[in-house]
Amino acid sequence: xKRIAIALTVNGKAVEVVAEPREHLADLLRGTLMxxxxxxxxxxxxxxxxxVEIDGVPQRSCIVHAGSCDGASVRTIEGFADDxxxxxxxxxxxxxxxxxxxxxxxxxxxxxxxxxxxxxxxxEARVREELAGNLCRCTGYRGIVRAVLGVLAxxxxxxxxxxxx
Amino acid sequence: MTDASxxxxxxxxxxxxxxxxxxxxxxxxxxDIVRPGLLEVAFLRSPxxxxxxxxxxxxxxxxxxxxxxxxxxxxxxxRANSALPGFRVSEQPVLARGKVRHVGEAIAxxxxxxxxxxxxxxxxxxxxxxxxxxxxxxxxxxxxxAPLLHEDWPVNAFLEIRRTDDVSGLDAIAAAKVTRTLRTAxxxxxxxxxxxxxxxxxxxxxxxxxxxxxxxxxxxxSGLADCLGLxxxxxxxxxxxxxxxxxxxxILLPEEIVCAALAMRLGRPVRWLEDRFEQLSASANCRExxxxxxxxxxxxxKLLGVACEAIVDAGAYSSYPFGACLEAAQVGSILPGPYVLxxxxxxxxxxxxxxxxxxxxxxVARTGVCxxxxxxxxxxxxxxxxxxxxxxxANLVPPQAMPYRNLVGKVFDSGDYPEALRRAVAAIDVxxxxxxQAAGEAVGFGLATFCEQGAHGTSVYHAWGIPFVPGFExxxxxxxxxxxxxxxVGVHSHGQGMETSLAQVAHQILGIHPDKVRVVLGDTALTxxxxxxxxxxxxxxxxxxxxxxxxxLADRIAVIGAALLQVSRADVTVEEGRVxxxxxxxxxGIADVARxxxxxxQNLPPGVxxxxxxxxxxxxxxxxxxxxxxxxxxxxxxxxxxxxxxxLEDYVVVEDGGTLINPLIVDGQVLGGLAQGIGTALYEEMPxxxxxxxxxxxxxxxxxxxxxxVPDVRLEHMxxxxxxxxxxxxxxxxxxxxxxxxxxxxxxxxxxxxLGAEVTDLPASPSRVLAAIEAARRRRP
Ligand code: FES
Ligand code: FES
Numbered sequence: 001x002k003r004i005a006i007a008l009t010v011n012g013k014a015v016e017v018v019a020e021p022r023e024h025l026a027d028l029l030r031g032t033l034m035x036x037x038x039x040x041x042x043x044x045x046x047x048x049x050x051x052v053e054i055d056g057v058p059q060r061s062c063i064v065h066a067g068s069c070d071g072a073s074v075r076t077i078e079g080f081a082d083d084x085x086x087x088x089x090x091x092x093x094x095x096x097x098x099x100x101x102x103x104x105x106x107x108x109x110x111x112x113x114x115x116x117x118x119x120x121x122x123x124e125a126r127v128r129e130e131l132a133g134n135l136c137r138c139t140g141y142r143g144i145v146r147a148v149l150g151v152l153a154x155x156x157x158x159x160x161x162x163x164x165x
Numbered sequence: 166m167t168d169a170s171x172x173x174x175x176x177x178x179x180x181x182x183x184x185x186x187x188x189x190x191x192x193x194x195x196x197d198i199v200r201p202g203l204l205e206v207a208f209l210r211s212p213x214x215x216x217x218x219x220x221x222x223x224x225x226x227x228x229x230x231x232x233x234x235x236x237x238x239x240x241x242x243x244r245a246n247s248a249l250p251g252f253r254v255s256e257q258p259v260l261a262r263g264k265v266r267h268v269g270e271a272i273a274x275x276x277x278x279x280x281x282x283x284x285x286x287x288x289x290x291x292x293x294x295x296x297x298x299x300x301x302x303x304x305x306x307x308x309x310x311a312p313l314l315h316e317d318w319p320v321n322a323f324l325e326i327r328r329t330d331d332v333s334g335l336d337a338i339a340a341a342k343v344t345r346t347l348r349t350a351x352x353x354x355x356x357x358x359x360x361x362x363x364x365x366x367x368x369x370x371x372x373x374x375x376x377x378x379x380x381x382x383x384x385x386x387s388g389l390a391d392c393l394g395l396x397x398x399x400x401x402x403x404x405x406x407x408x409x410x411x412x413x414x415x416i417l418l419p420e421e422i423v424c425a426a427l428a429m430r431l432g433r434p435v436r437w438l439e440d441r442f443e444q445l446s447a448s449a450n451c452r453e454x455x456x457x458x459x460x461x462x463x464x465x466x467k468l469l470g471v472a473c474e475a476i477v478d479a480g481a482y483s484s485y486p487f488g489a490c491l492e493a494a495q496v497g498s499i500l501p502g503p504y505v506l507x508x509x510x511x512x513x514x515x516x517x518x519x520x521x522x523x524x525x526x527x528x529v530a531r532t533g534v535c536x537x538x539x540x541x542x543x544x545x546x547x548x549x550x551x552x553x554x555x556x557x558x559a560n561l562v563p564p565q566a567m568p569y570r571n572l573v574g575k576v577f578d579s580g581d582y583p584e585a586l587r588r589a590v591a592a593i594d595v596x597x598x599x600x601x602q603a604a605g606e607a608v609g610f611g612l613a614t615f616c617e618q619g620a621h622g623t624s625v626y627h628a629w630g631i632p633f634v635p636g637f638e639x640x641x642x643x644x645x646x647x648x649x650x651x652x653x654v655g656v657h658s659h660g661q662g663m664e665t666s667l668a669q670v671a672h673q674i675l676g677i678h679p680d681k682v683r684v685v686l687g688d689t690a691l692t693x694x695x696x697x698x699x700x701x702x703x704x705x706x707x708x709x710x711x712x713x714x715x716x717x718l719a720d721r722i723a724v725i726g727a728a729l730l731q732v733s734r735a736d737v738t739v740e741e742g743r744v745x746x747x748x749x750x751x752x753x754g755i756a757d758v759a760r761x762x763x764x765x766x767q768n769l770p771p772g773v774x775x776x777x778x779x780x781x782x783x784x785x786x787x788x789x790x791x792x793x794x795x796x797x798x799x800x801x802x803x804x805x806x807x808x809x810x811x812x813l814e815d816y817v818v819v820e821d822g823g824t825l826i827n828p829l830i831v832d833g834q835v836l837g838g839l840a841q842g843i844g845t846a847l848y849e850e851m852p853x854x855x856x857x858x859x860x861x862x863x864x865x866x867x868x869x870x871x872x873x874x875v876p877d878v879r880l881e882h883m884x885x886x887x888x889x890x891x892x893x894x895x896x897x898x899x900x901x902x903x904x905x906x907x908x909x910x911x912x913x914x915x916x917x918x919x920l921g922a923e924v925t926d927l928p929a930s931p932s933r934v935l936a937a938i939e940a941a942r943r944r945r946p
Contacts, residue, residue, distance in 0.1 A: 019847075023281075039357075040771070043440060044863050044865070046863065047357060047441075077189070087601070090188040094541065100833055101187075101660035102187025105187050106190045122253070128873050134405075134871075135354055135871055137411070137837075139837050145872060158197075
């Protein structure tokens, strides 16, 4: 089988790998790069478990060819250790019992962070709509939705405090 | 107990200890584990439902990497027998032998360095078969003349069960009688992580080590050893983090056995990871029931009797360990529900069809039976012109009757069933719904009341005749030299947070901070035997066992602690992690006691128990007939009469799980089950065509509820302790998944009552809702 060379940045580090043209990004991350925090739930783009950030945008790594990521910057759940938003989400996910088996959790966090940053005024209906592409079979979603809303509310309270009146 | 220690023990909504690793993406599931020299397996699976197998042509050069059943003569078939009289046991080969009996049945294992290469190999295999007629419809499968799936059987049925009370006099005395024909869909349990197996042979230990995503490592060990002809000492099962179970991972898999046999044969680690296509096409294996049910009531709505003809589509084989009849055998015993029922006549067939073998999915038979009973009750109420609440209040077992033995011998331990109903109804503005209906809106109110038998033990399962019967649940507790408590239990966690709940139980008894309690699960080499986590049993059984082991350990700690304090055993108590003098100053920490036993034994008192600071204790509630949690679900649903779409406007659950060990975790179990129940009610269906082909191949066809389908549920708890368990806790893990189809369809039918339309089949998809409306229009134009 033919292999192609790919150079990309993963969690801030430059990596050079070779992969089969048919290999998808999730397999590359989990296999060659041993970043197993990115989970695979369907491999056809529906469940969202494999969501990672590609060039700053959440995407489903199971339907992205590894080869198409040449030159891209990819961030996985392992790459958010210093991220304040993800830290706040981790705290609120635990508080609201937004995870059970943990399998959907990395994908949920990547999407939740994007919601928090992109839609600071999102209400519950909007948060639910934005999360609709990430399936969780365990929690019934209430905790997840509340966790995201909690971080949004904290950030709104924080920024209104910071603004002089 | 001081307030501070109550804040961490039984009853505390402690945040979960396991969260940190999952939030960091550091959970370890089977698919995350690799070994040097790992080989991956892809299975060649049957493309047809029923066929005589003529042969597999291996691609040239792949003779030693493609394996059929002929290549594995040492492997025995899977046999899950039952003691139920008349049960027909199937012989399930781990790879098809002679015949295939459902789409997706594994025929050959293809081994390569990567899964992709293994799949290439499977695709290159030739398959020779002669198609036979499929047996795809459970309502005709067991009739004489149908083609036989197992040719040595007289009919396509694993079992027929009958209970016959004489209901012939009821027509004459009943004020109302209704009959309904109802159907539930075949479903996939669809945990987000599929199944997965990694098998390796350790030549030093002469042991097969199988890392597998399972709910019941010890049971798998027994079954695997049996099929491979090994003794159980030669088999170790490790179940790492499990990405959701729900019953899907409570089975001995043919794939587990094949991977194990190949690892031994090839001397290399062998792994198989189920993908979603395999799961949907080869393992749609639960829930499909058919009912013709008749109920009689007097003018006040009091039930006079129920008669039921039920069929359960049990699929092609009897799965190990629960067998093909766990659901069918329970239909009759669950039908009375939480009600006082004087007469019951019930005939149930476990039909054998060319579909994947049935497994017990969260709620097991209760979800379908509750659906049948509760929708029939509402039909009766409509006929009598009384409300859904009135008919239930007329029949619910009253609190003063507890403990109550019903007509089929189930014993309800405690609770106030009518109060749960009253609270749920009070939480919803029913008058406003009636007003909206009067204004022409298609909105409806639906109820379901039910109870969930959980943690039932030896006496119950012995009578059901499953291949293993749960006995005393054991826990092993051990203090480390620095005072950390290790707790080892044979149940497993697949999201239930056992690492936290069981640490809370230990804390409740010993006062050791939960951070200093390590709960070890999921490894037959490290934990005492258990039948595992299923049947809503872990909180009661493992919780009880850990409490018992900690109590016994507390006594040994007290003896050593008293000696260190230079007082007698009777003068000390163990609390807050310390041995304290009663009514006087002075204490020593449990860590000091541990240090003394391990590192300063010269200070031990004479006659100290030589067993040291570790205990294995067994526990079983007495009586062991199970706890009964119960609930009332109340739903407001709006129906779009143009599209047939259903919107859940409000959802209230009033639930009684007895004493809650960790209310946060219990809420999560109820809410998670509820989302699955909503899936059963409205979305999830694996349709099969007449040729036995499953028609939903992706999650875009098989619809799992997402954030926009599951409402923000309101949850209320009652907390009536079970008189029979260690803290009054009851099994409650399945409850959420039981009520939704009944409550939601009752709400839909209430919304459609003005049109005279009724939905009878699940899921209540837009097309079924529209069909019901259309049928009503045709009946009264
Ligand atoms: S695994 Fe990528 S969307 Fe499901
Ligand atoms: S926590 Fe299990 S899938 Fe979401």
